[in-house]
Amino acid sequence: MKKILFGLVISISLMTLFTGCIKSNKTIIRYQKMEEKVDHPTTIEELKEAIDKYENRVADIQLANQQIAIWYKMLGTRYVDAKMYGEALKCFQKALEFYPNNQNLYYWVGVCAGYMSHAAMDFSGTGSTQVRMNYLKLAEDAYSRAIQIDDRFVRALYGLSVIYVFELDESEKAIPLLEKVMEIETKDFNAMFVLARAYYENYEFDKAVKIYDKIISLTKAADIINAAQDLKKQVLDASY
Template sequence: MNNSNKVTCKKSFLYTGFFIFLIITTGFAVSTTFISCNKNGASNYLELEKNVKNPTTIEEYENAIAAHDDRIQEIIDIESKTGVWYKILGSKYLDKKMYGKALESFKMAIQYYPDNANLYYYVGVCAGYMAKASLDFDANGSNSIQKNYLALAESSYLQAIQFNPSYTRALYAIGVLYVFELNKPQLAISYLNRLLTVESKNLDGMMVLARAYYVTGDNDKAVAMYDSVIKETSDANRKTEAENNKRIVLDQAYNN
């Protein structure tokens, strides 16, 4: 590659970054072709060195890296920014309730930041919304697409919790998913209790946990949890809901 090609490639990185910035700030879609100058751009950087086109020994690799340290750092910086741009783009799609587009953007961001708990949480959120929108449009009696999205939501929330065991939003989300979507309330209880050890007055979590206790037959704990909500809440509607739910639990307990 001659010097003019080097300059062209470097400029294209700058133009690409500016182009993506305009896209993100204006809200238009982004093509995945912006990731690099060209598909072989990163892999061919070492070949730019005249004296070490194909390093094979440790010394040759060290020399090549030293010769192109600035370019290597430039690649790292661009890759890092690309992951952030995907996350920002996903957030903008999410704000506009474009859940399918948001899901794809967050999935791409995970390619750059595979241990980021927030990204997995947002994938779970988007997958949950997509599950609700996955009707049987072909009228063939199958709900496999919905099940797949729910499974993705579950695995994403669990992955987020694995990276951050005290991640309250993910703990609450997996609780809701197990209680109201997957009909696995017994699995929700441990996660919701963990949520309440982090945020002892998380009233949303307390309401879902009370529901989980109720549907698994633990009426005493359900009543106790509703009592806690009634005591702690300042919201009249929430208090009424908790009182009504408590009454239902007690009525069932007395009738059995």
């Protein structure tokens, strides 16, 4: 009977704790001590037992946090699949609270922030583009952090390059990033097209032409060849 009553007390107390009542750290610690039956250990045996119990608790919390982070990442990717980039961004932000050195999470933040920049609108009618720029800067920062962690992370190198070339009008910053991609992935046609565009915008017409020629030589896909030929002609016309 005593055990049953004790269990009811604990259950009621925990229900109160998790239904909105703010408890102090001292109260939470008291609940933990009651649950683990550890109060004021004094002897060597009692202290060792207390340490073992709390070490197990810490291990349980670590495992739970790992699982929570994984689920946030999974939920985020599901939102990406559904093109719900705002909700996905929130999930990846939460996952980063558990894994702040995970390059893949930063990459996905960059992807979502890039898409959200396209959705940003001036609902107040002030003419400001600040919300859009905030998302673009977030994307730039996220991709950059991913690259800091893994400097051969091709998707992050490419994503940051796209931001520089097509969004921030800073194509000169994209050139070394894309040249690195070319060293790692020698047949990445998407990166080649963006690199040629970056060369073109920086008046390096010969380099742009060489990239288009390389694309044409490496593929048999008619649509890719036609696109490269058309863009090469534009570059040649601009260079005269």
